[in-house]
Amino acid sequence: MSIETTGYGPLIIILIMAVVTLATRWGGVFVMSFVPISYRVKQFISAMSGSVLIALLTPLAISGDNGARLALLTTAVTMLIVKKPLPAIAAGIIAAALFRQI
Amino acid sequence: MSDSDPHLHELNCQNIWAGFKQLVPISFFVVIFGLAFGLAATQAGLDNSSIIVMSTLVFAGASQFAALELWSVEVAIIPLAVTVFAINARHLLMGATLYPWLRQLPPTKRYTVMLVVSDANWAMSMQAFTRGEPAMGLLFGGGLALWSFWILGTWLGLYFGNAIQDPVSLGLDMVMGCFLLAMVVGGQKDFRMFIIWIVAAVSSLLAYWYLPPNSHVIVGALAGGILGAIWLEKKR
Known part of the structure; x- marks a missing residue:
């Protein structure tokens, strides 16, 4: 099933994307409203919240170029030293930019 | 929490x-x-x-x-x-x-x-x-x-x-x-969280390589979360 990208087509396609995205934004909260929040569920949630980030970042570090790896390394080290996110992010981006100019 | x-x-x-x-x-x-x-x-x-x-x-x-x-x-x-x-x-x-x-x-x-x-x-x-x-x-x-x-x-x-x-x-x-x-x-950084992160990292990588595209985030997050639910932190 396809929609042509003429007339109202693009708008319908965009509305489908919007509904699917909204379902992801609301779905997690909706499902959790049926789950009793026990201590175990809390531990699941807090472990998962860090794991989401790790799961996003690991393939980025492994499959990325050396500029990407250097950016992540620089951000991690800067964050450990100064403990402020903005300088850490800026340092990472600058590291990637400089490395890719070489 | x-x-x-x-x-x-x-x-x-x-x-x-x-x-x-x-x-x-x-x-x-x-x-x-x-x-x-x-x-x-x-x-x-x-x-x-x-x-x-x-x-x-x-x-x-x-x-x-x-x-x-x-x-x-x-x-x-x-x-x-x-x-x-x-x-x-x-x-x-x-x-x-x-x-x-x-x-x-x-x-x-x-x-x-x-x-x-x-x-x-x-x-x-x-x-x-x-x-x-x-x-x-x-x-x-x-x-x-x-x-x-x-x-x-x-x-x-x-x-x-x-x-x-x-x-x-x-x-x-x-x-x-x-x-x-x-x-x-x-x-939060402690030994338990560190192990959870490793499990999340390894499982997301395996999913990234062997499972359909974009499944790695869910797989890694659930693996880490499930470990966290099994290996409970001592109540403070």
Whole structure:
């Protein structure tokens, strides 16, 4: 099933994307409203919240170029030293930019 | 994670505005991303109003870029919906992780706040909530900041997109990665969490290599979460 990208087509396609995205934004909260929040569920949630980030970042570090790896390394080290996110992010981006100019 | 404190989930104009301002520095990068999207969308053949409507209603950068890949004379609906869902499935996890605090709000407010949940405001407010600080204003106000700057950036991209020829050579593709890593490094660090992270990392990599595209986030997050539910932290 396809929609042509003429007339109202693009708008319908965009509305489908919007509904699917909204379902992801609301779905997690909706499902959790049926789950009793026990201590175990809390531990699941807090472990998962860090794991989401790790799961996003690991393939980025492994499959990325050396500029990407250097950016992540620089951000991690800067964050450990100064403990402020903005300088850490800026340092990472600058590291990637400089490395890719070489 | 104490959720008995009534101030933790308070939502009013002051803290929404404070949250908005807190996310403005990051939003600068969002503008540049939006700019890149606006430019790419123009090049993919979308008309200007469609591009703005997409950024306004969808507000999820990675999936919007992916939609451009599928855009031609006709767009196949099922592959598009599956792609968008897979890329945005991490929102499900964000909603679930925020639930202990969101449930304090009446449903209308709860789902209104979730309209603007995105990586940056989720990560920052999650960190604050876990420290026992109020962060509902940060979540919602920060989301409004990201959303408005995303639309602004997209709009700028329609007209000035050519100014940035190659965002990758400027390291701009790394903004979100570096931001999220800074959140990880700034978060809770102990032996148990470290092992959980390793399990999450290894399982996400295996999924990345051997399972369908975009499944790695869910697989890694669930693996880490399940380990956390089995290996409980001693109650404090």
